Amino acid sequence: MENSRKNNFDFLRLVFAAGVIITHAYPLTASQECDWLCKMSHGQYSFSWIAVRGFFVISGYLIFQSLQRSRNLLDFYWKRVLRLYPALIVVLTLTIALGPLVYKGEIPYWKNEAVKTYFTNNLGLYRIQYAIPGIFEHNPHPFAINGSLWTIAFEFTMYIAVSAFFFIKNKRNLLIPILAVIYLILAKLDTVNFEEIQKWNYPILDWYLIELGVYFAAGSLLAVLGLERLPIAYLTGILLVSLSVFIYMTSRPGFLYASVSMLPLIVLCASLIPVKGVSTITKYIGDLSYGLYIYGFPVQQTLVYFFKPGANTLIISSLLVSAVFAYLSWHWIEKPALKLKTLSKFIGKKKPIAEQTSLH
Secondary structure, X not given: OOOOOOOOHHHHHHHHHHHHHHHHHHHHOOOOOOOHHHHHOOOOOXXXXXXXXXXXXXXXXXXXXXXXXXXXXXXXXXXXHHHHHHHHHHHHHHHHHHHHHHEOOOOOHHHOHHHHHHHXXXXXXXXXXXXXXXXXXXXXXXXXXXXXXXXXXXXXXXXXXXXXXXXXXXXXXXXXXXXXXXXXXXXXXXXXXXXXXXXXXXXXXXXXXXXXXXHHHHHHHHHHHOHHHOXXXXXXXXXXXXXXXXHHHOOOOOHHHHHHHHHHHXXXXXXXXXXXXXXXXXXXXXXXXXXXXXXXXXXXXXXHHHHOOOHHHHHHHHHHHHHHHHHHHHHHHHHHHHHHHHHHHOOOOOOOHHHHOOOO
């Protein structure tokens, strides 16, 4: 971001990742209840429902700004790959390596074809493989090893879509109407045609392209509009109004309209209003949100396999264990990988003659 004002993006993403873990704890323990937010909204939304859409709002906002700062498309994609893949490669590798500890299949683990395809299918993003037969088969939510990976393909698809704007990335007068039209079309489909879009045949992925795409588009549009340039007082006012409308519309006809219009404003205004102690949290612990998100589900399934806890016990224990994995992932894998961002400036760039003969 060009604006040097402190923000809460990292903290909010951490809260969203924790929210996904909280929601998952109930079906993973076969609980007949749902999370606290689900109860309060009478099933209208849950922590994970808010969290996933919040992730895409923030992503749309920050990724479009990243596109505007990128020197070229190679630079843009290189940064995206460094953010997604190193941690993903490690979690998939650990899953396969530790799989024998929870494997109860009839054939030897390393001869199971699903073991051989698990890494490559999930690394490819668009052929998500949830199960390895013999792992977690007798858990209340059987077979699924990592039920959180599905959103990564949608995230990467949004990166591809937003990269189409590279050549007009700084032409604000063009971007605003184009992004506004895209947002309005997606919003219309996601509200007026909500049941219909679920029946369409999609060339890749499914109807969540529209459901999540509208939140990503909203974030991108607000980035171009320069939401962060508004004074804190204005952002606070927008946050209070949009949050009030969102709460008021809960369990009422028209909630979907409130969601696609108010939720992006709630998430981004909450992110852009600095809060002492919150805005600097990653300075002390690191950015743990991605690690918490991708380790949460397999950690929960493993805890259920060995200890069969109740939902509340699983929430507490899985948050603690996942936080340890997330901490190690950030400091050992993600943060070092992000230091390689500058390599993109050298790729494909012809060196001066004097440098071409140097081994250094």
